[in-house]
Amino acid sequence: MKKKVHFLYLFVLAATFLAACSKELSTEGPGFGGVATGSLLDSSSICKAATIKGQYKELETLTDSNYVLVSVNFTTQGKYTIFTDTVNGMWFRDSGFAFVQGANTIKLKGNGSPILPGTFTFQVNFGNSTCFFDITTIGSVNNGSSSNDYLPITANGYINYELTPAFPAVGGSLIPEFRSTISSGLYPQIYQTATQNYTRYTTNIGDQVFLRKDGAGKYFQYGTPEFDYLYIYDTIVNNLKMDFTYLDESKNPGQFFDTDSLYVGANINGTLQYGWAKLRITTLYKGRQMALLGTLYTDIITVKRELLLKLDGATTYSPLNLQAELSYAKGIGLVDQRVYESTASGTTVQSITIKGWNGL
Numbered sequence: 001m002k003k004k005v006h007f008l009y010l011f012v013l014a015a016t017f018l019a020a021c022s023k024e025l026s027t028e029g030p031g032f033g034g035v036a037t038g039s040l041l042d043s044s045s046i047c048k049a050a051t052i053k054g055q056y057k058e059l060e061t062l063t064d065s066n067y068v069l070v071s072v073n074f075t076t077q078g079k080y081t082i083f084t085d086t087v088n089g090m091w092f093r094d095s096g097f098a099f100v101q102g103a104n105t106i107k108l109k110g111n112g113s114p115i116l117p118g119t120f121t122f123q124v125n126f127g128n129s130t131c132f133f134d135i136t137t138i139g140s141v142n143n144g145s146s147s148n149d150y151l152p153i154t155a156n157g158y159i160n161y162e163l164t165p166a167f168p169a170v171g172g173s174l175i176p177e178f179r180s181t182i183s184s185g186l187y188p189q190i191y192q193t194a195t196q197n198y199t200r201y202t203t204n205i206g207d208q209v210f211l212r213k214d215g216a217g218k219y220f221q222y223g224t225p226e227f228d229y230l231y232i233y234d235t236i237v238n239n240l241k242m243d244f245t246y247l248d249e250s251k252n253p254g255q256f257f258d259t260d261s262l263y264v265g266a267n268i269n270g271t272l273q274y275g276w277a278k279l280r281i282t283t284l285y286k287g288r289q290m291a292l293l294g295t296l297y298t299d300i301i302t303v304k305r306e307l308l309l310k311l312d313g314a315t316t317y318s319p320l321n322l323q324a325e326l327s328y329a330k331g332i333g334l335v336d337q338r339v340y341e342s343t344a345s346g347t348t349v350q351s352i353t354i355k356g357w358n359g360l
Contacts (some may be wrong), residue, residue: 036078036098039181040070040129047131052294054110058117058139062090066110070124072096077161082106084122088137088265092122096246117144119160119356136295136356143297145331146359150211150247150301152333153199155184156360159333161229162293164351167205176231177355178205189222191243198222203229217249225279227305227324229285229336230350236270246281247303247328256282259309265313266309275311280319290327292336292353299330306342322349332357 013285042048063299074083077100083093092108108124116252117139121233124131137354149317158181166174184199198210209230222243227349246260251257261278285302305324308317319342327336335354 012032016095018079025061034078036074036080037076037127038072038074038080038098038310040082040124040126040131042071042073049257050131051134052135055296056090056114056135056137058114058137058144064109068092068108068124068130068135070106070108070123070133072104072106072126074104075219077101080126082108082126084108084124086112088118088120090122090135091174092124101196113209116357118360120358134356138295138297139331142331143299143329145330145357147360149213149217149218150249150328150330150333151211152331153182154359155182157182157357160355161352161358162355164353169205175205178203178207180207181207182353182360185289189243190239191222191241194243196220196222196243211246213359218245219247221246222245224264225277225307227339228326228334228339229352232266232307232320232322233264233277234267237265237274238262244279246326247301248281248283249301253283253285256280259311261310264309268311273311275309275314276317277307277309278317280306280308280323281341285323288327289330290329290336293355295354295356297329297335298330300335301328304328332360 040047044146048071052068053068056066070082077098080098081095084091090110090112092110093108094108098104114137117137119134119136120134121134124133142148146154158179160177160179162177166176169175180201180203183200183202187200188195188197190211195214198212201209201211209228212220220243223241224236240262242260242262245257259279261276263274265272265274265275282304283301284304288299288300288302289296290300303326303328307322309319309320320341321342323342324337324339326334328333337352338348339343339350341349
């Protein structure tokens, strides 16, 4: 008899406990039969960066390795569906049940197959919130570009770059990225009495680069003996520029060449000193692959740029304490520039890395 009473007592306790739990769940959300609510935005109403997984290749069907991780803040439990629009033959979607309120990471599974190479923007939706992310599709030839060399010249084609760290701007703000766009037409420039026609790349932060190619594997820049989009010397006397080879496909790893020189001023130990500056360009790698911000680029040539300066009164050139590795992908052009200290530590000072491209 005692055993039966004891069992009944436990049954009553269990029923009471379940009732309490059921009541607590119903006060927190609609329960297992409801629809989850929430937002893709954080507490500051900002979209958190999505994480892109997998490689995206022209005309190749997406697999389980192609997905996007997005941040979601659920305010109530229930069923959810999070999806993107369809862009370039692809879309991303996930549905399920949100058991936990608050911040969550959701895996949106990829569907379809990319139609065209390039970088495309997707819109992801949940509830009344909307965010965006980019995916770059690479082609099987020339990384998907219509250009079969290392300098695309198609007007209005562009490359987006990420800056690490961000450039300081006027007013104390920062510039974390920029776009370099190919201008239409050719731009003649004169150097040492010879006129050459260049393709102009302009950026949305006020820079421009003049480039040309000879069709035989050599690529030239009309500029100063510094790095791309990053200037080192305090002054270039008379604002002169020179025509110099910045990439030579015929050079093998270890081979180098020096450019012409310009007369410059440099702040050395707090004193503006003048002298002749040039570049030494050494081929480091040919035919390499690089995964840059999640996208795999192929057929890359990487060169090293060394800054050489011969101060007034000196008889030889001396290297400065900064140098850079610049990587060029076939069909794309510059995909990465890493400026670093020429010391044993090799500390990176500035990186410019491709985020995406279109129309090349």
